[in-house]
Amino acid sequence: MTHRYLDTPAPIALxxxxxxxxxxxxxxxxxxxxxxxxFQHAVDLGYRYLETDVHATADGVLMAFxxxxxxxxxxxxxxxxxxxxAEAARARVAGREPIPLLEDLLGAWPHVRLNVDxxxxxxxxxxxxxxxxxxxxxxVCVGSFDQRRVNRARRLFDRPVATSCGPVExxxxxxxxxxxxxxxxxxxxxxxxxxxxSHSSIPLVSSDVIATAHRLGLQVHxxxxxxxxxxxxxxxxxxxxxxxxxxxxxRRVLRRRGAWQDSGGDPVADR
Numbered sequence: 001m002t003h004r005y006l007d008t009p010a011p012i013a014l015x016x017x018x019x020x021x022x023x024x025x026x027x028x029x030x031x032x033x034x035x036x037x038x039f040q041h042a043v044d045l046g047y048r049y050l051e052t053d054v055h056a057t058a059d060g061v062l063m064a065f066x067x068x069x070x071x072x073x074x075x076x077x078x079x080x081x082x083x084x085x086a087e088a089a090r091a092r093v094a095g096r097e098p099i100p101l102l103e104d105l106l107g108a109w110p111h112v113r114l115n116v117d118x119x120x121x122x123x124x125x126x127x128x129x130x131x132x133x134x135x136x137x138x139x140v141c142v143g144s145f146d147q148r149r150v151n152r153a154r155r156l157f158d159r160p161v162a163t164s165c166g167p168v169e170x171x172x173x174x175x176x177x178x179x180x181x182x183x184x185x186x187x188x189x190x191x192x193x194x195x196x197x198s199h200s201s202i203p204l205v206s207s208d209v210i211a212t213a214h215r216l217g218l219q220v221h222x223x224x225x226x227x228x229x230x231x232x233x234x235x236x237x238x239x240x241x242x243x244x245x246x247x248x249x250x251r252r253v254l255r256r257r258g259a260w261q262d263s264g265g266d267p268v269a270d271r
C-alpha cells in the first residue's frame with residue numbers, strides 16, 4: 001500500500017462521472033453525468049470510488065464538471081472559466097440537476113473516495129484550497145491529462161495526496177515495460193497509472209505494462225470500460241481497477257468473481 005486512498009483491496013471499481021443510471025424498467029439515462037443523482041446511484045450500488053472532473057469559475061469556485069463549456073451537458077452556455085459562480089450555478093445538467101461543487105461531493109459521502117481529473121490550469125489552486133478546507137487529503141486521487149498541471153498540484157499540496165501518472169509518466173512506464181532487465185523510473189511520485197486501452201492507435205495496456213507498474217509500486221486502473229467481456233479480460237490480466245459508466249455491469253462482474261466490496265463505514269472517514 002502506497003497511500004491510504006488505495007487501502008481498499010484491489011480490484012477497485014470506479015464510477016465514471018457517477019456512471020449511467022437505470023430505472024426500474026431497465027431504461028438507461030446517460031444525461032446526468034457528474035450530478036449528485038448519478039453519484040448517489042453509484043453509492044447506492046455500493047461503490048466506494050467515484051470519478052469526477054473539476055473546473056474553476058471566474059471567481060475561483062471549483063465545480064465538478066467535465067466540459068470546458070456548459071453547452072453540451074446543461075441548459076446554459078459559456079465557458080465555466082469566464083463565468084462567476086453565481087451565474088454558472090444556474091445551469092442545470094440535462095435541464096434538471098445543478099452542477100455540484102467538489103466540496104459538496106466530499107461532504108455528502110464521507111466514506112467514499114474521489115478520483116479527481118483536473119481539467120484546467122485555473123482549477124489547480126482551488127483544488128488545493130478545497131482539500132485544505134475539507135482535510136480530505138486521504139480521500140482523493142488527483143490526475144490530469146496535462147503533465148505540467150499534475151506536477152503543479154503536487155508541488156502545492158501541503159500533505160501527501162495520491163496522484164495518478166501524467167501523460168509523460170505513462171509514456172515512461174510503457175517504455176520501461178520494454179526494458180530487460182527492468183530499469184526503474186525516476187523516484188515514483190504517483191500511486192497509480194490510470195490509462196485507456198490505447199492512445200492514438202498505440203496499445204497501452206499489456207501484461208508487460210501491468211507487471212512493470214507493479215514492480216514500481218504502481219496500481220493500474222483502466223478507463224473507460226463498458227464491455228463486461230473486456231472487464232473480465234482486464235481483471236484476468238491483473239489490473240487493479242476499472243473505471244466504468246456501466247456501474248451495474250462492473251458490479252455483476254466483480255460479484256461473480258467474489259471481488260465486490262460494498263461501500264460502508266471507512267476508517268478514512270473517522271480520522
